[in-house]
Amino acid sequence: MKKQALITGATSGIGKATALRLAADGWAILATGRRSERLDALQKEIGAAGGQCRTLAFDLRDEQACHDALDAIDRVDLLVNNAGLAAGFEHIDRGATSDWNTMIDTNIKGLLYVTQIIARKMIAAGGGHIVNIGSIAGTEPYENGAVYCATKHAVHALSQAMRADLLADGIRVSEIRPGMVETEFSIVRFHGDRTAADNVYRGVEPLTGDDIAEAIAWITQLPARMNVNEIVLMPSQQACQYYVHRKR
Ligand code: NDP
Ligand code: 8X3
Numbered sequence: 001m002k003k004q005a006l007i008t009g010a011t012s013g014i015g016k017a018t019a020l021r022l023a024a025d026g027w028a029i030l031a032t033g034r035r036s037e038r039l040d041a042l043q044k045e046i047g048a049a050g051g052q053c054r055t056l057a058f059d060l061r062d063e064q065a066c067h068d069a070l071d072a073i074d075r076v077d078l079l080v081n082n083a084g085l086a087a088g089f090e091h092i093d094r095g096a097t098s099d100w101n102t103m104i105d106t107n108i109k110g111l112l113y114v115t116q117i118i119a120r121k122m123i124a125a126g127g128g129h130i131v132n133i134g135s136i137a138g139t140e141p142y143e144n145g146a147v148y149c150a151t152k153h154a155v156h157a158l159s160q161a162m163r164a165d166l167l168a169d170g171i172r173v174s175e176i177r178p179g180m181v182e183t184e185f186s187i188v189r190f191h192g193d194r195t196a197a198d199n200v201y202r203g204v205e206p207l208t209g210d211d212i213a214e215a216i217a218w219i220t221q222l223p224a225r226m227n228v229n230e231i232v233l234m235p236s237q238q239a240c241q242y243y244v245h246r247k248r
Contacts, residue, residue, distance in 0.1 A: 009083030013183025203246030
């Protein structure tokens with residue numbers, strides 16, 4: 001029987017790349033996200049390549065929807081808590097509270113709802129592995145990103161605390177904290193403004209979703225005695241949040 005990997009936010013970017021990579025590595029994929037047409041396309045793509053994929057379309061901000069979608073799943077060997085977003089780029093006095101609620105409800109509360117449901121299944125099964133997608137924003141807060149950074153600080157704290165909570169249950173917890181990755185992230189952050197989104201990556205070769213999937217594929221095939229607590233993955237042109245070398 002194939003091991004099962006549940007990936008949240010598999011309709012785009014890092015989550016989609018991870019679903020394709022893990023399916024190619026022999027995992028049976030449970031792919032989630034809200035956009036069901038994209039999930040259908042992903043399922044077809046994985047199936048055409050000889051892999052297995054089931055899809056679950058729901059909004060993980062809705063606790064009951066998480067239960068309706070996930071309670072009936074028999075086994076999850078790997079949970080990749082990837083779904084998340086930034087919404088808006090403003091100083092704290094000008095940010096939209098609706099954007100703040102969306103980020104907090106998705107990046108923190110949604111991650112918690114899914115994690116609790118799946119952790120209980122892993123405990124019953126005697127083990128598992130949870131990979132949280134954090135960010136360098138989880139330790140390096142920046143101007144105009146207060147609430148997004150706060151949510152990723154929360155993911156960083158939760159990763160460390162859940163690693164301790166689940167230690168005796170044989171559940172490994174890893175956190176991947178990337179710098180710039182070119183996905184739909186910036187288009188979402190700037191509410192569809194492609195010029196503003198493109199400007200984020202101006203003069204830089206950012207990471208790709210495949211680069212992050214490569215790291216996830218590596219840490220999930222390590223021996224059970226070995227855990228990667230944390231990986232910080234950066235583009236070569238980005239030293240940290242504050243130093244980016246842009247080529248003309
Ligand atoms: P994308 O916008 O490309 O993908 C985000 C994914 O999250 C989509 O599949 C989206 O699916 C899903 N998602 C968002 N909201 C919800 C929701 N309410 N319910 C269910 N699914 C949801 O961005 P990335 O791939 O870049 O982002 C993935 C993760 O990586 C995020 O947690 C982000 O914070 C993190 N990250 C990104 C970096 C970057 O530079 N891109 C750097 C560091 C971390 P759908 O819209 O179909 O629901
Ligand atoms: C997403 C990338 O630049 O906001 O986490 O830290 S950044």
